[in-house]
Each structure stands twice: as C-alpha cells, then as structure tokens.
Amino acid sequence: MRTPSASPPADRAERPRVRIGALVPLSRPGWAEAGRHLLAGLELGVREADDSGGIAGRPLELVVRDTAADPRRAAAAVDELARLGVAALAGEYHSVVARAAAARADALGLPFLCSSAVLDALTERPTPWVARLAPAQSHGWRTYADFLLGAGHRRIAVAAEPSVYWASGARILRDHLAPRGGTVIDLDARTLDPAAVCDAVVDGRATALLLLVGHPEPAVSLVRAVRRDRRLAEVMIGAPAGQPEFAEWAASLGRDGAAVPFLRYLPERLGPLGARVATALRERLGEEPSFVAFEGYDTVTVLAEVLRTRGTDRSGTAGAWPRVAVEGTRGPIRFSRAPGVSVWQWAWAPTQVVDRDPAEPGRFRVLHTG
Template structure:
C-alpha cells in the first residue's frame, strides 16, 4: 500500500495549531439537531484539550465543514481539508455521507475517526488492505469508528420487537443504501425466529395509504426508515389518528425521537416510539462532568450524539499526544488506543464483516419517550 507523505508542517514544533477536520450536517436536508449536538461535543473536547496545554504545547484547532447530508459535498470537503493539512478527520452523522467521506479519506491517506455513522460497509474494501479482524499490530488502517455497526444495533432492536410480541413488522422505507441495509438486517434476523417484514415504498405511498397497507398486512408494528421531519412526522400523525392503526407500535430505530424537534412537532404522538441510542445506563465520571458542561452549552439536554462527538476528540487527542500528527502513524495507532471516554473505555479491534477499526462494545439501548412525561426517556432494553 502506497502511503502518501504527511503534508508539510504536520510535525511542526513551532507552536502552530494541530488541525482536525470536522464533518458535520448543519443545514437541511441533514438532521441539523444531530449535527449541532455532534459539533457541541467536538468543540467542548477541543476546548478542554487546549485548556490542558494542547498537543505537546500546540493548540488543537477544529476546522468545520457542513456536509448538509450530501455525500458529494462531504467528499469535496475531505479533499479541501486534506489540502489544508489536517492531521485527521472526525465526525459525520449520516451513514451514506460518512461512507463517501471514508472512501475519499482512504484514497488521500487521511485518518478518519467516524463519530456517529453505523453502516456496516463504511468502506468498500478494508482500509488497511486486509480485514482489521486479521490485521497484525501496526497494520495501517485509515478509518476507525466509535458507534456500533448497524448489524449489531438493529439486531438488538429486532430482539426487542420479538420480546414485545411483534412478529409482523412493516417498514416505511425511502430509497437509500442505509435504509435498505436496515431492512435486510431486520428481515434476516427476524425470519429464523418466525418474524416477517413487509416493505412499504414511501416513494409511492402517502401517509394515509400507509395506514391502509398496515391494515391489509395485519402488521402490529411500523418502523420508520425515512427522513426527519419529512416524511416521518406526517406518517406518525396519520397512523396515530386512524382508529384502525392507533394501537400499532411505531418504531424509529435510526433515532429520530432522540431530538427535541421530534417532540416539538409531534407532542404526545411522539411518545412511546422506541429507538436506538448509544448510551450506558450510567455515564462514566468523565461522562457526568461532560454532561453538565454540555447542558450549559446546548439549549436542550445533550443527546448521545454529543457524547460521541466528545469521545471522538478524546481519542484523537490521545493518539496525537502519543504518536504525533503524522497521518501514517495515526493510521497505524488505532489498535493501540485505550481511552476512558464518557460512555466507557474505548479500544478498537477488528470485527468480522466490518472493514474498519471498530470500538467493539459501545453501549446500545432501546429507549422511548415516556407518554406520561415526554421529556423523560425510558430504557426498554440494553446491550
């Protein structure tokens, strides 16, 4: 594998800033609240690193680019940031966008720590040239990831559905690699256990027509594999207001109900919609302190995405202190990471079927908003 040289100044000792490029969805059609929380976590961690003396006396600088949930825009941002001499890339919430960024980062030889995207196939090929599951220590891999792969999280969600008595599942899905992958994971996991999954094509159906399909298929649960707020919010309103479907469980494994916009747009209709989030039952002592700081920074309670952002910088800062700002050395360092994050100890390993270095056991919860108190989350399952 040919290693591109680090950019001039990457190992500078003149006190100039060590730059990290941040990819964040801050405008529509991106999930902007997720982007805002991700950025809040990234920025808080950078401030704390600099307050503690920076990276060997050099300040850490975040260079932010808005992806707007656009894969092409993200790929262009990676090229720009690479030219600016960033030591590494961080961030991104949307899986399809993160995949585009990861591919470009790999091609350019820029380390990328993905904060919040779960698509299993984050890169087309193993980023080290061999599967991380088979890689030897010191093998270079340009991409690592904090959140669990989609296959693990969505299997946990499928088990929750079965345990709750739901085996006839409908998915309202839009065309997307991410949604198609989620549908396949659910179907493959549920079928051997007697479950069925019927797909409702939201490029052809109105929210009212979704209700008709649910009745026709005798579904007991509807999963929203669609964008937010459109068309997720109109679908929820239609299903909740139709007497034939009012008792059907609505689920959103991708996490739309995590954010306050969901509750603001749907009110009581947005409660009791189970979704996945990546928090432990108890934050680490660091996590408790970070939560307090994030509450002062954000206008609402911090989501799990804000903690992912903070942990991303915590990992990169540790790597930079230990291995310097040379891109190749950063890419070789992932399997040696051992960092206490806000949600547990972070270490990367090779996972069968996953092409990037992966935090092997990030926490997973299935939660919903309590109908009696929609600002409170109920933990329904933990893994």
C-alpha cells in the same frame, strides 16, 4: 495543580496549531439538529484538550465543514481539508455521507475517526485509515430486532424511502427476524401516502410499523396518520435510526411522538466523566445532550490521545488505532476488527432501545439493552 483556562496561554497560542478537520451536517437537507449536537461535543473536546496542555504544547484547532447530507460535498471537503494539512478527520452523522468521506480519506491516506455513522461497509475494502466509534448498523439493528421479538411483535411493517442506509437496515431486520418467526412487510414510502400506509398496515395485520424515512417529513405525517387511525390503536410505531432522540421530534409531534422506540448509544447510567461532560454539554447546547454529542466529545478525546502519544504524522495516527486505550464518556474505548466491518471499530458502545414516556414526553424510558 494547573487551573484550566478558557483559552491557551499566549506562548502556546503562538505555536503552530494542530488542525483536525470536522465533517458535520449543519444545514438542510442534512439533519442539522444532530449536526449541532455533534459539533458541540467536538468543540467541548477540543476546549478540554487545550486546557490539558494541547498536543505537546500546541493548541488544537477544529476546521469545520458543513456536509449538508451531500456525499459529493463531503468528498470535496475531505480533499480541501487534506490540502490544508489537517492531522486527521473527525465527525459526520449521515452514513451515506460518511461512506463517501471514508473513501476519500482512504484514497488520500488521511486518518478519519467517524463519530456517528453506522453502515457496516463504511469502505468498500478493509482500510487502515478509518476507525469508528458508533456501533455498526448490524449490531444496533439486531438489538432492535431482539427488542421487537421480546415485545411480542412478529409481523412488522417497514415504511422506507430509497437509500443504501434504509435498505441495509431493512435487510438486517429481515435476516434477524425471519429465522425467529418474524415477518417484515415492505412499504414504499415514496409511492404510498400516509393514509395508504395505514391501510397497508391493517391489510398486513402488522403489530408494529417502523419508519425508515426522513425527518421531519414524511416521518411526522406518518406518525400523525397512525395515531389518528382507530384501526391502528394497538400498533407500535418505531424509529430505530433515532429520530425521537432530538427536541425537534418532540416539538413537532408532542405526545404523538411518545412511545416510539429508537436506538440510543448511551449506558443506563453515566460514570463520573460522562456526568461531568453531560453537564458541560447541557450548558453549551441549552438542552439535554443527545448520544450524538457524547460521540463528538469521545472522538476528540481519542484523537487527542493518539496525537499526543504518536505525534501528528498521519501514518502514525492510523497505525495507532489498534493500540488505543482511552476512557470515554460511555466506557473504555478500544478498536478492533469486527467481523463484516471494514474499518477499525469500537465494539461496542453501550446500546439501548428507548422511547419518550407518554406521561412525560421529555423523559426517556429504557426498554431494552443490547
């Protein structure tokens, strides 16, 4: 039995490396904390793939580019990585950025396994080049809407900033809630300050306020304003996009940030592989890994398997999406063509609605599964 090593043997290290381009938000205005978790998962996946023999004896190399939540920067990075000869692209957290990257990858004929972005229409047309691990937004946000209905919320205020991603989320919620007796009250987070948002929630008789806004601002200011408004003591604050998952949320808001339900893509219990990877990610990050870190690890697991079995030819990699059958940290991964989704899709990663426990904000409570 081979003992894993920290670095590839000398003979393998001298062979040409198989390069994977990694798109990750590592600086502002990107969500750098999510990017750090995503990169930790990608790096751990590469290390373990190399410990298992690499790609036909060739070591993997991750070529990382910081997208900083900028679609144009991401598209330029795709062009650069293609020129560098990467076998495939991986990563990205922000949906609008991933959409720009996917468009360039499709145009260049470069395989792209998107880790975390959720927009249904990741490309304008169906493409053979792009696959995705994260659930499509329509799947996750309908699950969130079902949670709202089950919790008795029928009048829901939505404070949103302008973005294709936020607009898509609000539309999914509205379309799912309306036939079931729910009403969505739209609030423009650009023009309303936190006090005005609180007034609008009261005037609209909403029992829930969803934050479709950036973090830390204006999300932190909105949460604090609602928590301090006695008129809104019974109003639930929600953040379906997942801001409360990360330690920065808890550090900014303390107990005010508890009891804010959000979407998380993890099973209720991790299996043996997931538990082992969780331990390794915890050591690498110095904190509990988010679902985004698991997405990063699973991305490399899939790509390594495809590259081992199909070779490093780009068309061969893209042609392998419908034949993938890989055990991931959160369950068996296979790709298919999901209705309304333009890319090869894992349908679906485990989906939960969770929040931070008010009695112990470092602990998460599972409120609903989809």
